[in-house]
Amino acid sequence: MIITSLLDTDLYKFTMMQVVLHHFPAANVEYRFKCRTPGVNLVPYIDEIRDEVRKLCELRFSDDDLDYLRRMRFIKSDFIDFLALFHLSEKYISIEASKKGNGEIDIGIKGPWLHTILFEIPVLAIVNEVYFRNTQKDPDYAGGRERLHDKIALLGARPEFADCKIADYGTRRRFSGRWHEEVILTLKDRISEQFAGTSNVYYAKKHGLTPLGTMAHEYLQACQALGPRLRDSQIYGFEMWAKEYRGDLGIALSDVYGMQAFLRDFDMYFCKLFDGARHDSGDPFDWGERLLRHYEENRCDPRTKVLVFSDALDIPKVLQLYERFRGRCRLAFGVGTNLTNDLGYNPLQIVIKMVRCNGQPVAKLSDSPGKNMCEDKAYIAYLRQVFGIETPEEDAGK
Known part of the structure; x- marks a missing residue:
């Protein structure tokens, strides 16, 4: 079992999750997975990834976990009470082979933000570990x-x-x-x-x-x-x-x-x-x-x-x-x-990004265009116009 605790994630997931609980509890979102490393075939490992995600969804926060979070000065008591009841649900995540037939896999996460926000980090860690334990059986x-x-x-x-x-x-x-x-x-x-x-x-x-x-x-x-x-x-x-x-x-x-x-x-x-x-x-x-x-x-x-x-x-x-x-x-x-991930092998450049919130496209327009990820090109153009951001040269001719 790769993920054995719901605490095995980044702190900012909890700090953002508390904001969602208090200010945006009804928000619905959609996330998409992308592997930016060319030529990687993840399809053979779909069943393993699904099995690990299934085990992830069986986890709960222990009393010891909650006591640890409670001691953080910025964590509020009602958030701890919510986490005591929380678990990730399989109904909000799908893992399929890409219809492109190129070895890519499609991971989609869709549902209430409050109930899906904790998927990203452990799912990425699962994909990485499943891939490397199959391709590097005797790690250096x-x-x-x-x-x-x-x-x-x-x-x-x-x-x-x-x-x-x-x-x-x-x-x-x-x-x-x-x-x-x-x-x-x-x-x-x-x-x-x-x-x-x-x-x-x-x-x-x-x-x-x-x-x-x-x-x-x-x-x-x-x-x-x-x-x-x-x-x-x-x-x-x-x-x-x-x-x-x-x-x-x-x-x-x-x-x-x-x-x-x-x-x-x-x-x-x-x-x-x-x-x-x-x-x-x-x-x-x-x-x-x-x-x-x-x-x-x-x-x-x-x-x-x-x-x-x-x-x-x-x-x-x-x-x-x-x-x-x-x-x-x-x-x-x-x-x-x-x-x-510096054991001498090419690390996977994989991400899971939010692409929609309340049915509306959302996007990042960073200073590294390769990091941008949005399914709606018209929205990207509109976002650039609204924020006065020039189209990068590498995108201008597309």
């Missing part, structure tokens, strides 16, 4: 450990890197749960002062680590359908977040509509209200410089703000970013696939 753990030790050595190579801290953000694309846990324990043992924590709530609980996370793209995407008007959907999302958490969990996600649109909406009020922002697409150096200038223009001392970098990081890039921005702001780095 020795090589993986050697690479991990090299990364740890790189972090400690120079005295000025001593304050550079990383966090594990690798649940969804991990090679396996076993390897994920070994990576976490190795980081905790070898560089405890530089290991900030993990996004994975289960391992945070099990190993006494700090769980990390605030919001993900799906939250701001859903606000496109839930807010008063589309142009104000990003502002609405930030305001509803602040209404729920009253200054806690104050890291804003910046790339649902690209950096220019984010800065336009992230005015002086939000600059002062939120602790910082997270980068997840586009050039991270350019993003950081623009955000620091934006804080200065809005009379905020950038040195008091947190810049979180989390887009396809490896340790060399972490150190480059640290050297560029240290002393100018507070820094945080979330490293995912490069930590939890």
